[in-house]
Amino acid sequence: MIYAxxxxxxxxxxxxxxxxxxxxxxxxxxxxxxxxxxxxxLAAATIEAIAARACVSKVTIYKWxxxxxxxxxxxxxxxxxxxxxxxxxxxxxxxxxxxIEALAxxxxxxxxxxxxxxxxxxxxxxxLAEVLRDRWIQPRRELTAAVLQRGISRGQVRPDVDIEILMxxxxxPLYYRLIVRHQPLDKTLAPTLVRTLxxxxxxxxxxxxxxxxxTM
Amino acid sequence: MIYAxxxxxxxxxxxxxxxxxxxxxxxxxxxxxxxxxxxxxLAAATIEAIAARACVSKVTIYKWxxxxxxxxxxxxxxxxxxxxxxxxxxxxxxxxxxxIEALAxxxxxxxxxxxxxxxxxxxxxxxLAEVLRDRWIQPRRELTAAVLQRGISRGQVRPDVDIEILMxxxxxPLYYRLIVRHQPLDKTLAPTLVRTLxxxxxxxxxxxxxxxxxTM
Amino acid sequence: MIYAxxxxxxxxxxxxxxxxxxxxxxxxxxxxxxxxxxxxxLAAATIEAIAARACVSKVTIYKWxxxxxxxxxxxxxxxxxxxxxxxxxxxxxxxxxxxIEALAxxxxxxxxxxxxxxxxxxxxxxxLAEVLRDRWIQPRRELTAAVLQRGISRGQVRPDVDIEILMxxxxxPLYYRLIVRHQPLDKTLAPTLVRTLxxxxxxxxxxxxxxxxxTM
Amino acid sequence: MIYAxxxxxxxxxxxxxxxxxxxxxxxxxxxxxxxxxxxxxLAAATIEAIAARACVSKVTIYKWxxxxxxxxxxxxxxxxxxxxxxxxxxxxxxxxxxxIEALAxxxxxxxxxxxxxxxxxxxxxxxLAEVLRDRWIQPRRELTAAVLQRGISRGQVRPDVDIEILMxxxxxPLYYRLIVRHQPLDKTLAPTLVRTLxxxxxxxxxxxxxxxxxTM
DNA sequence: AAGTAATCGAGACGGTACGTCCGGTCTTCCT
DNA sequence: AGGAAGACCGGACGTACCGTCTCGATTACTT
Numbered sequence: 001m002i003y004a005x006x007x008x009x010x011x012x013x014x015x016x017x018x019x020x021x022x023x024x025x026x027x028x029x030x031x032x033x034x035x036x037x038x039x040x041x042l043a044a045a046t047i048e049a050i051a052a053r054a055c056v057s058k059v060t061i062y063k064w065x066x067x068x069x070x071x072x073x074x075x076x077x078x079x080x081x082x083x084x085x086x087x088x089x090x091x092x093x094x095x096x097x098x099x100i101e102a103l104a105x106x107x108x109x110x111x112x113x114x115x116x117x118x119x120x121x122x123x124x125x126x127x128l129a130e131v132l133r134d135r136w137i138q139p140r141r142e143l144t145a146a147v148l149q150r151g152i153s154r155g156q157v158r159p160d161v162d163i164e165i166l167m168x169x170x171x172x173p174l175y176y177r178l179i180v181r182h183q184p185l186d187k188t189l190a191p192t193l194v195r196t197l198x199x200x201x202x203x204x205x206x207x208x209x210x211x212x213x214x215t216m
Numbered sequence: 217m218i219y220a221x222x223x224x225x226x227x228x229x230x231x232x233x234x235x236x237x238x239x240x241x242x243x244x245x246x247x248x249x250x251x252x253x254x255x256x257x258l259a260a261a262t263i264e265a266i267a268a269r270a271c272v273s274k275v276t277i278y279k280w281x282x283x284x285x286x287x288x289x290x291x292x293x294x295x296x297x298x299x300x301x302x303x304x305x306x307x308x309x310x311x312x313x314x315x316i317e318a319l320a321x322x323x324x325x326x327x328x329x330x331x332x333x334x335x336x337x338x339x340x341x342x343x344l345a346e347v348l349r350d351r352w353i354q355p356r357r358e359l360t361a362a363v364l365q366r367g368i369s370r371g372q373v374r375p376d377v378d379i380e381i382l383m384x385x386x387x388x389p390l391y392y393r394l395i396v397r398h399q400p401l402d403k404t405l406a407p408t409l410v411r412t413l414x415x416x417x418x419x420x421x422x423x424x425x426x427x428x429x430x431t432m
Numbered sequence: 433m434i435y436a437x438x439x440x441x442x443x444x445x446x447x448x449x450x451x452x453x454x455x456x457x458x459x460x461x462x463x464x465x466x467x468x469x470x471x472x473x474l475a476a477a478t479i480e481a482i483a484a485r486a487c488v489s490k491v492t493i494y495k496w497x498x499x500x501x502x503x504x505x506x507x508x509x510x511x512x513x514x515x516x517x518x519x520x521x522x523x524x525x526x527x528x529x530x531x532i533e534a535l536a537x538x539x540x541x542x543x544x545x546x547x548x549x550x551x552x553x554x555x556x557x558x559x560l561a562e563v564l565r566d567r568w569i570q571p572r573r574e575l576t577a578a579v580l581q582r583g584i585s586r587g588q589v590r591p592d593v594d595i596e597i598l599m600x601x602x603x604x605p606l607y608y609r610l611i612v613r614h615q616p617l618d619k620t621l622a623p624t625l626v627r628t629l630x631x632x633x634x635x636x637x638x639x640x641x642x643x644x645x646x647t648m
Numbered sequence: 649m650i651y652a653x654x655x656x657x658x659x660x661x662x663x664x665x666x667x668x669x670x671x672x673x674x675x676x677x678x679x680x681x682x683x684x685x686x687x688x689x690l691a692a693a694t695i696e697a698i699a700a701r702a703c704v705s706k707v708t709i710y711k712w713x714x715x716x717x718x719x720x721x722x723x724x725x726x727x728x729x730x731x732x733x734x735x736x737x738x739x740x741x742x743x744x745x746x747x748i749e750a751l752a753x754x755x756x757x758x759x760x761x762x763x764x765x766x767x768x769x770x771x772x773x774x775x776l777a778e779v780l781r782d783r784w785i786q787p788r789r790e791l792t793a794a795v796l797q798r799g800i801s802r803g804q805v806r807p808d809v810d811i812e813i814l815m816x817x818x819x820x821p822l823y824y825r826l827i828v829r830h831q832p833l834d835k836t837l838a839p840t841l842v843r844t845l846x847x848x849x850x851x852x853x854x855x856x857x858x859x860x861x862x863t864m
Numbered sequence: 865a866a867g868t869a870a871t872c873g874a875g876a877c878g879g880t881a882c883g884t885c886c887g888g889t890c891t892t893c894c895t
Numbered sequence: 896a897g898g899a900a901g902a903c904c905g906g907a908c909g910t911a912c913c914g915t916c917t918c919g920a921t922t923a924c925t926t
Contacts, residue, residue, distance in 0.1 A: 016874085017874045020875090049907095058908095060878075123336025156418065158419050168389035175395070180349060182354075193381060263887070274900095451893095474772065489904045491885090552768035552769065556690060561828075565828060587851050594836075597821065612823075614785060628817065631848040634846045696912060
């Protein structure tokens with residue numbers, strides 16, 4: 001199993017005039033914000049509370065982040081240095097299920113609750129929405145798109161499918177359950193999603209690889 | 217085509233002592249809140265702003281609603297007396313697509329943006345979350361479940377499917393696109409979702425009813 | 433000796449709708465502000481400090497006073513319910529000296545230091561400047577003008593004098609010394625000011641009533 | 649008429665090791681501060697604004713001045729290289745009136761408004777207060793004291809007067825009107841102050857030199 | 865020429881206070 | 896009892912300056 005760290009390494013910046021940014025302050029802010037997020041959710045992670053806990057001035061936070069949400073998402077990534085699982089076993093169903101289950105797993109527990117709040121906040125914070133799309137949603141979609149493309153080129157997946165919609169039908173249910181909470185994110189979810197999508201539900205469509213769900 | 221009004225009629229209350237609740241105030245609050253929601257989104261629909269615009273005291277609002285979100289969702293339903301479309305044509309694919317397209321249609325335009333904000337707010341307002349589930353999500357799921365059950369009993373859908381997951385794979389992509397905004401809610405979405413789910417995407421699975429998308 | 437209280441009694445207001453203003457809060461603000469003024473001067477009497485000490489919200493202060501200076505001057509008057517001394521002995525010199533000495537006396541000690549700060553603040557706070565003029569400077573000038581007018585009608589003072597300038601030459605030195613601090617506000621100041629002004633300093637002008645200074 | 653420049657020439661400093669102080673920076677600070685003072689008053693002349701306008705770092709200002717007031721007063725003198733007028737005509741009244749009118753003249757217009765603000769600020773800035781006393785108030789008092797002394801030695805002024813109080817009665821009204829703004833600093837002020845003080849206002853005191861006011 | 869020492873610019877930083885907004889609660893009177 | 900009016904406390908907001916603190920770059924005098 002291979003994991004890709006999604007956090008880009010900070011590129012080496014040429015020395016700029018003036019006092020350099022305090023790494024100490026940055027770290028303290030990240031830790032404080034992450035702690036507050038976990039303890040009391042997004043509502044507790046006010047700029048004031050973060051500043052107080054990090055022993056940092058509010059201005060220092062505003063200097064580097066545009067909104068509460070922007071700090072929160074960075075703190076979230078800082079704490080949960082989340083990785084994207086990928087594997088190329090030659091079996092499309094298996095590869096997809098692995099990726100989706102990895103996300104479902106991340107969504108179980110506190111990290112999922114906080115992510116739900118972040119997604120909620122993003123509905124009224126365009127910056128946060130963009131960061132979430134670019135640093136969270138897209139990387140996963142790209143890996144999944146690659147798996148599906150491999151499936152097509154190997155003749156396992158029909159070439160005329162709309163990959164975007166396919167990925168939505170794989171991933172969206174996780175976010176939907178995370179946010180609406182009408183059903184749990186249980187262990188059977190990921191394989192079922194994949195199998196249903198691959199085989200369809202029309203009567204007569206045989207389940208060609210009934211073992212897919214079991215082997216995972 | 218048949219439409220079901222989802223808003224329950226206010227039940228007749230037995231006459232209570234004291235001054236009866238002012239219907240004038242209730243309506244003014246709904247109208248004011250709806251106007252504010254549409255003009256400036258949820259952020260603009262503060263209790264103070266609603267009270268000022270409705271010429272109503274803040275206490276009157278707190279008396280009948282528990283939170284900003286509670287007023288907002290009522291105002292939303294008050295303004296967009298949304299209905300659930302259902303039809304029984306005997307064709308599962310068609311019936312599902314009609315329902316899903318009705319929702320996609322409701323999500324296009326301002327009503328969709330506001331709904332996204334309400335869903336966002338629900339992540340930190342349990343009352344709002346509950347109302348959304350009970351009055352918005354569930355009614356649609358029940359109708360869709362009925363369609364799927366009919367499909368099963370007619371032998372159009374395999375009886376061993378997990379209906380809950382199926383419905384997620386049909387509806388969740390709409391909410392996902394509404395909230396993440398990585399792809400538009402275009403007209404092809406609903407039929408494609410249905411067809412993909414029914415037929416699957418595995419190579420060799422023939423598209424049994426290629427006309428589904430065209431006829432809608 | 434007669435003292436006139438300069439603080440106007442609050443006129444009876446007709447009952448207005450809504451919760452009436454809290455007298456408790458008003459008093460607490462006055463006391464807190466006065467304490468802070470005396471302990472740390474105007475610089476210590478920030479809105480935040482006053483609010484904290486009075487156990488009152490900042491908004492309540494802003495609601496009733498327009499600036500820090502406005503609160504401070506009210507608190508000053510609240511604490512030093514200063515009175516204007518006046519007497520009509522028939523002796524212009526004596527009456528004037530009594531009034532001026534009363535002011536000099538008020539200016540000695542902490543009250544004078546605070547007044548100096550208030551006057552200083554008034555240079556950049558038009559509201560405060562106006563209040564100082566209307567409630568502090570003018571009442572005294574009016575009483576002094578009356579004394580001088582009596583002096584004129586009794587034939588003790590030449591009728592062609594400019595009363596405004598005369599009053600400046602009596603009062604201004606007190607404020608000048610209070611503010612510039614180049615000389616103290618000692619006991620001899622008031623009678624000397626009066627005598628010099630009445631008799632002039634030109635050689636040959638006899639001091640007609642050399643006892644004026646001694647009898648006070 | 650003779651004018652004395654009150655600004656002391658910078659004394660020649662012995663060459664010290666290290667980079668010498670930048671005259672360019674000093675001048676830029678003076679100009680920037682003076683401009684800001686005139687445009688927006690003392691409130692606008694913040695250290696940050698001065699530094700930005702002078703293209704100078706804040707530290708450079710703090711290095712050479714202890715407070716905002718200290719910069720402001722230097723900038724004030726830099727811009728208004730004010731001089732003290734003095735003349736020895738043999739006529740005490742005329743000499744005094746000339747000096748006082750010169751000050752009144754300086755106080756009319758923007759320079760007076762700014763001076764009022766500086767005096768105000770000095771109430772909470774001991775350094776500024778000291779500079780004002782030493783470089784502004786005292787030089788004028790010394791010249792005036794000299795005139796009065798000449799008057800005494802010439803037999804024009806009674807020798808038993810308190811010169812300090814006399815000078816207060818001449819100058820204080822100008823500052824008082826500048827600061828309290830209850831009356832304007834008009835052209836008749838200076839001669840009237842002098843004449844009243846010399847002759848007194850007691851009935852019977854003849855105006856010995858009624859032409860004083862007219863000839864100026 | 866190299867070293868030393870002070871200054872300067874840029875700008876980040878902790879801190880205090882600002883004036884405002886909104887959420888909830890309360891008090892009073894009116895209907 | 897409901898409702899309108901509005902005062903109140905509390906908490907957080909985002910901003911302005913303050914005075915301090917690194918930095919690296921300059922600019923003289925001193926070896």
